[in-house]
Every structure is written in C-alpha cells, then in structure tokens.
Amino acid sequence: MTNITLNNPLFDSLFGHHDNKNTSFIHVYGERTITHKEFLFLVGRMANAISSLGVLTGDRLVLQAEKSPYCLAVYAACLQSGIIFLPLNNAYTASEVSYFVADSGAKVLICDPAYEGALTDLKDEFGILLKTLSLDGQGSFGELAATMPNQFLTVSRHIKDLAAILYTSGTTGRSKGAMLTQENLLSNAETLKDYWKFDDQDVLLHALPIFHTHGLFVASNVILLSGGSMIFLNKFDLDEVVESLPRATTMMGVPTFYVRLLEDKRLTSELTKHMRLFISGSAPLLSETHTRFLKLTGHHILERYGMTETNMNTSNPYCGERRPGTVGFPLPGVEIKITDSDTGKTLTKNKVGQIEVRGPNVFKGYWGMEEKTKEELKADGFFITGDLGLIDSDGYIEIVGRDKDLIISGGYNIYPKEIELLLDLQAGVLESAVVGIPHPDFGETGVGFLVCKEGFDLETTTVLEVLSDNLAAFKRPRKLIVLDALPRNTMGKVQKNQLREQYKNLYLKL
C-alpha cells in the first residue's frame, strides 16, 4: 500500500526504487532495450535541465511531442523536480495548444521540432519558454539535458500535491484541466497492479499514446510499479503488434485495437499463446468483439472503465467471469453508486441512472474552475461521471449510455459543442449539430449536420478545410450533411437522438 512517508511518494514508488538496476525497462520496437538504470540517468539529466530553466516547484510544463521513451522520461523528470506535468495530444493544432498554455499558465513548453514554427508565437504571447525534443532525444531540450549530470536530488512532495494536469474536453466547448494528485495516480496504479496480477516477469505491449491516462498512467505506471518491461511501439501498427505479441505477456488497448486485430488472418491462439492478459478500455467493447476474440484466441478480454478525472474505477475480475458488455466491479477502495439525476437518490440494482464514483483515485478538481468543480465533484466526495449505467443482480456494472454529449472515436473524446461553435462561425451556416454515428473501426465517428442561411449554398468540403486550421484531425467530422432544418422537440431543443437513429447505418456494413 501507499507509503506516504516517502520523500516524493509517486516518484520514489514508480521510479526511485529502480535506481541502479540493470533490468530491462523499455524495448523500443526495432531498436535497443533501455534498462531501468539508463532510464533513470536520463531522467536525472532531464530533471537537472528542467531546474536550470528557472522553473519552480508547482510550475506547469507542457509536452507535445511524438511518442518516445524520452517523453516518458520528461514525465518522470517533472515528478522528480516537483513540476506539474501537462501532456498534450500531438494532433492538437497551434490554436488548441495556445488555449492549454493560457489556461494552465505553464512556464515551459517542450514540443517536437516539427511543431516549433507553429508554436513560436506563444513565446511572445504568454512568455513561455519553448524547447524542442525529437523522437531520438535531440532538439534544444534534449541537447540541454545531455550536458547535465545523471543525478538529481529528488524534490520533496506530499502525497496530496499535484502531479499532473490532463485536459479533458467539456460539454460547453471549453476544455477543463483535471488536477491529479500523487495519491490519485499512486493509489490507482497500486490497485491495478494487484488486481491484474502484474509482476516483474510481465512484458506489456504498449501501442497506446502516452498523453492520456490510458497509455501514460494505467499502462506505464503499472509496469513501473511491478518492475516489468514494455515493448514500446510508436503507435498502433498492426504489423508491429502482430510481430511483437509472441514476446509479450499483456496488452492494454482501446476497442479499435481488438477490432483491427480481428480483421487480420494472423490472429490465432498460437500467436497469443504467450499472453496472459488482454485489457480493453476507454470506450465500449462490443460483446461481439469479446466473443469473436475468445473464439479465435481463447482469451477473454478483460474490460475496465475509467476516466481522466478518476483514473480507473471498475474492472472485470482477473480470476472469475469476465462478462462481455459489462465493466465489472468497483476496484478495491473505489465506491460506485447509481443515482437518479433529478433527485440524487441512490437507485436499486438493475435501475439505470448516473454513475457516481468516490475514492482515492478521484481528482482534486478542475484547474481554475471552482464552480464547474462544485457541479461535478460533490461535497460528499462523489464525482458525477456523466455516464449512465446500472449495477446488475450479480454486482456487475453496465454502462448503457452517456448523460453528457460526448463522442468517443477510437478512444479519443470529442465534444460536439467545440465543433458546433466553430461550424456556426462559418459564412453561410445558420446552425449545426454534431452527432456520434456507429463506425466499424472507431466505434463511433462524428458527423456534422448543417442548416444554411437563406440564399447560401454551402460547399461542405470548404467548411471541412477551414476546420482543419483550428481542430485536431481526429475531431473533425467525417462528413458534413446539409439539412433544411434540424429536428427539434416542442421546447425547441435539437433532437440529436433522431439524427443518430436516422443515420445509424451510414458507416455500418448491412
């Protein structure tokens, strides 16, 4: 259990105890293996480099770079030097990054050299220090770190101190920075390591991005705690995944990983015989995917449920029935209740309501948004997730929908409001609605519906092009459809359900 007497509990528990160990930590795909000792030396150099920039304990450092072990080392170096780590999706455009920098008041931005040109204006606008870090550890930050000593005196931090801020999009179109403490991250990693039985013999196939909770905290922290190693792929590449599976023992993925593997003839029980565990999360795993995967490989995918604000909340059991279509039971130390969204009263078994969660995993609040925090994180400690679900007679939790207007595409969250606000600004657009439509690969995909102002004839491809200046590619609607009017109820509210229903087969093979 969490040792709160440590000088810097999260850093010491995840990284510090690997000091001087020549054990394998990261097998970079197609390249060499990095040992724990080498990694910690790199972290020490980076922590010295960060300190030399004049940042102070509690300052924020933003990282937007291509996935590499160097990015993970920046995360560790931030923890070691008491800096709050703020990773960003590398698909974000400069205008999106500008919002995060402004909102967080970050002091340092480390980006891929390829993004430097687009982000350089932020230096004057926000007085931020801009450094670069390339895939192979070069760039101005990498070069600065290379001149530094390997050892860094770990800065003392309390278990309740912030470790990271991860931005999640919001229903109002404004992203919110979820403040995660050392305790949030450490308690969850300890629970998951035990629950999923990770140990130093584990080799995790890591093909997720490391700017989100799933790839950064769930995958990496669990492996760091257990002393196992990771096969680090730059991204989910089917050939590389298939090639790596026989050397791995576990994999964590979003449902799209499993859907894509099932499309491939090479997926067999022979290929996966070395594996002890496949885990899925971030989006609903179709029962059909679970069943087909079982039939082909003999493995029951273990589905779990989490959020940026809470880390992991529930999991199907390691031993015991992994029930398709459910996300299992509350993790040890985590409380879940289903409540009526009007009255707030707790509902009985098998009744659908809002999912609320409480535990050491639940975040501290949204950065600089006290009112928003109060709306979602109640005084009694329960966080209103915005997901709708039930607890069945056997205690399994089923997520049946969302109270929030959210699209999850390939595990990435897209809030329609953010896109609608941009669409409404385009010449000729009277109004818009963005809706999640079932998609065979991404689970859901965004489709935009537009109504033209009188006398205008909209060219949807031009509108899509304009969006690309402001929106990360994964957020852009796959298609824009012009309608005469949006369906509305008698109160005048747009009926997105009707659009979803009418267009549900747009991408599905019938």
Ligand code: MCA
């Ligand atoms: C890439 N593209 C996407 C997505 N990913 N479009 C919609 N949805 C996506 N998820 C777009 C790119 O912008 C590009 O567009 C085109 O698709 C091809 O890009 P590419 O990089 O080749 O895509 P890919 O390699 O096929 O990526 C699909 C993927 C990836 C493997 C599913 O998105 C992925 O790794 N997703 C995991 C996300 C994740 O880790 N979520 C966890 C969040 P163009 O051609 O126009 O440029 S944490 C969370 O949810 C909570 C805490 C939890 O419970 O875990």
Ligand code: AMP
């Ligand atoms: P994020 O904001 O990226 O942290 O995404 C969190 C959201 O992902 C949750 O609120 C859920 O809506 C969704 N989610 C995560 N895991 C699952 C799962 N196993 N099944 C269904 N939805 C999930």
